[in-house]
Amino acid sequence: MIGVPSHGSVGPYTQFSGIVLRAPAVDLEARGSYVLDVLGPHPPSPMRRLVSLVAALCLLVPAAAAQDVPAAPDRERGGGPYDRLILRGATLIDGTGAPPRGPVDIVIEEDRIARIQAVGAPGGPVDEAARPEAAGREIDATGLYVLPGFVDMHAHLGGAAQGTPAEYVLKLWMAHGITTARENAAGNGLDWTLRHRERSAANAITAPRLLVYPALGTDRDAPLTTPEAARTWVQRMAEEGADGIKVFQAPPDVLRASLQEAEAQGLRTAMHHAQPGTARYDVLDTATWGLTTGEHFYGYPEALFTDRSLQDFPSDYNYQDEGDRFRYAGHMWQQAAAPGSARWDTVLDSLRALDFTMVPTFGIYEANRDLMRARRAEWHDTYTLPSLWNYYKPSFENHGSYHYFWSSGDEAAWDTHYDRWMQFVNEYKNRGGRVGAGSDSGFIFKLYGFGYVRELELLREAGFSPLEVIRSATLEGAKALGRADRIGSVEVGKQADLLLVDENPLANLKVLYGTQALRFDKDDRALERVGGVDYTIKDGIVFDADTLLRDVAQMVREAKKEAGMAPDADLELTQ
Secondary structure, X not given: OOOOOOEOOOOOEEEEOOEEEEOOOOOOOOOOOOOOOOOOOOOOOHHHHHHHHHHHHHOOOOOOOHHHOOOOOOOOOOEOOEEEEEEEEEEEOOOXXXXXXXXXXXXXXXXXXXXXXXXXXXXXXXXXXXXXXXXOEEEEOOOOEEEEOEEEEEEOOOEOOOOEOHHHHHHHHHHOOEEXXXXXXXXXXXXXXXXXXXXXXXXOOOOOEEEEEEEOOOOOOOOOOOHHHHHHHHHHHHHHOOOEEEEOOOOHHHHHHHHHHHHHOOOEEEEOOOOOEOOOOOHHHHHHXXXXXXXXXXXXXXXXXXXXXXXXXXXXXXXXXXXXXXXXXXXXXHHOOOOOOHHHHHHHHHHHHOOOEEEOOHHHHHHHOOHHHHHOOOOHHHHOOHHHHHHHOOOOOOOOOOOOOOOHHHHHHHHHHHHHHHHHHXXXXXXXXXXXXXXXXXXXOOOOOHHHHHHHHHHHHHOOOHHHHHHHHOHHHHHHOOOOOOOOOOOOOOEOOEEEEOOOOOOOHHHHOOOOEEEEEOOOOEEEXXXXXXXXXXXXXXEEHHHHHHHHHHHHHHHHHHOOOOOOOOOOOOO
């Protein structure tokens, strides 16, 4: 979500058994005429040459003032890891897509899952003879559901502009069962973010494990304008310990060199195909060049254009006006090829053949189709810092704060946009494509942790079954990160990254929210709140989720007092 725009080049295609792949080596300036089988031509245009000038101006990514973002304090929460910890009598949803099973006892030794033992049939007597011998700490998980720790594939670790200290963000993530987060862009500075990754790896702070993907051009004083400069930058990121790189836009040859060098260095890649760039490349180009994951929805509709080569913008459109940018982004899928068309099938099958991962981040754009829902989410008053709330308010300066006079027509257009977008992502999953769950919270009224759970609900709306949602949130994310041998599922030998919840999330994903789910007790004729993560376990360390949420709520109360507000005051958009 955050960052600079993106662009690139469209070259010829190579077709194998009906699957279209873009040729990686092509003269980007002298395309001439060519036949593109199903996909048709994308001839050069003055607009594409103009975009290359815009890209050269946008490639400089300044280092953030990390000293303005308070670092996470030393860890005071959580117990363990233990020589031996047992979760007794749980129902296990293991993240692989397998159906739930239980009761089981799960044995954790230090930071590893050592044994998963069935101890009877549900509703029947416990088989005491099958139970593992006693441990130094045991948790009675009778009636609880155990899942793998969640993987947030699109995360930002707060920032000075939002006034969100690291502790605030990290505890909200952990309170919602997120035990791994891919930090996209390293917006608080590469060194700052890498230090937090190392402190998390040592469990010196309360935090998910972090994977750091600095934005292309991070820590440079001049833009990347040549393939050689891009390769050198990627090599330096690898030397400094980055796990991957994040790209917004670059001249086509620079972008291709960056992706190819990242692959050569063993780094994975993520890309927000910002619209100035998609005039010259789309997701099929970048996936062919080696891109690992595509964030959001940009770049996909452009690959599906059949009766145009560029999105149709109004004549007074200005990309630097975020009102324009996001209003007309909601018209992209309506201009793409229809579901079931030859182009639709070819793009889906081509991406699947490239082992590409989609990270749709449905939730971050949800205010565009229902602004009231996003603004008045019930957790804001208790858990949203006033500085972050102020950041959300309409302004010219803050990214994503563009709802100046959002209309019913705008919401209707985005509703249609979502329908086609969700169908595309769901079909990709159905064809065997990998889809990860990413929240992109901290913008457009989406709060850390809570926004991730909402992302899972939107995957469900898109057509994913509950087990498919959980798999996307766990094992599929781990696969996309190249960590599936260590995290992403509850299996013997893997890291002890787990969450425990006292309601069945397959029946209702809302029970994962920190504010719990509302249920009407028909006997008492009263509403009650149920669910909420009970425990988050990371590397065998047990964190009480309620305690983490209370810490965050107290931070918000103190921040309100400092802002001259009553500690329990509600947040108002106009205050």
